Amino acid sequence: MKIIIVENELYLAQSIASKLQEEGYVTDIFSSVKEAMGSHGDVYLLSTNLPGQNVSPLITAFKDKIIILMVNYINNDTVGEPLKLGAKDYIVKPFMLEDLMRKIEHYKEYQTLKKQTLLFQEYMGNLLQDIETNFDISKITTPLVIETNYQRLVDKIVFEHAQATNTLLTFVPLSDKGWKEKIEKSSPSSLLYLTEIQTLKKTDKEALLAILPQYDFILCSTANLESDFETMTLNTDSKLYDQNEILTIDDYVKFIVNSFQYKFPDTELSKKLGISRKSLWEKRKKYGLFKKK
Secondary structure (H helix, E strand, O other), X not given: OEEEEEOOOXXXXXXXXXXXXXXXXXXXXXXXXXXXXXXXXXXXXXXXXXXXXXXXXXXXXXXXXXXXXEEOOOOHHHHHHXXXXXXXXXXXXXXXXXXXXXXXXXXXXHHHHHHXXXXXXXXXXXXXXXXXXXXXXXXXXXXXXXXXXXXXXXXXXXXXXXXXXXXXXXXXXXXXXXXXXXXXXXXXXXEEEEEOHHHOOHHHHHHHHHHHHHOOEEEEEOOOOOOOOOEEEEOOOOOOOOOOOOOOHHHHHHHHHHHHOOOOOHHHHHHHHOOOHHHHHXXXXXXXXXXXX
């Protein structure tokens, strides 16, 4: 990590740089905003006491970086406006270098977590992008049980709901032996998303249903679940199956036709299924799987 120090008090700048270098950081010192504009760093320690200089252009240019203001006193010009422009924090001179280090480490961890969150969001979006749903997420009111024939369909709806409402999710797969502890330690402001209730023994299922009224949740069940909670059913014929799922013959035929009817002509599709074109037509009629023109 490279830290840029923008400070016209040379002794202070060198003292900070020396301490940071001892901690393994690479540093560069600039005495003016103009010089620092051409720099490339991860963290900017910016003095707001630079006579005759406007720090706003630097903050605007590097607002995606970690900018910590070093100020002599707190007012709108030294702290308020720079924070609005994109600076992350400030520290008042004179300060202990240990306090500055704590701020740097805090925002370093924050930036790392932010990047990881964006990565996981992109991954989940890519993972679920082929799942078709016309469900209106504004209809979701919690707590809620959703019965479905396809968990990933509910996954997509729940994640879209959380994103649209800016809600913190706590994911609890009930196949995890520590599910109860995870629920109990969840944030009171989070929405629990519970899956795989079908893996629980009867006594554990009863214990779960007994504690759930204390929480806000969405529970996904791939089987009928008798409970006093509001329940909706969401099913789909457009399922993507994994290698651990055993299909019925009818489900397999529906899956293949849905997935490949626009990629192969009926002659080839029926051949791959090992049936005649007439049988394929009959199955289309039975399942309502006709091509859209």
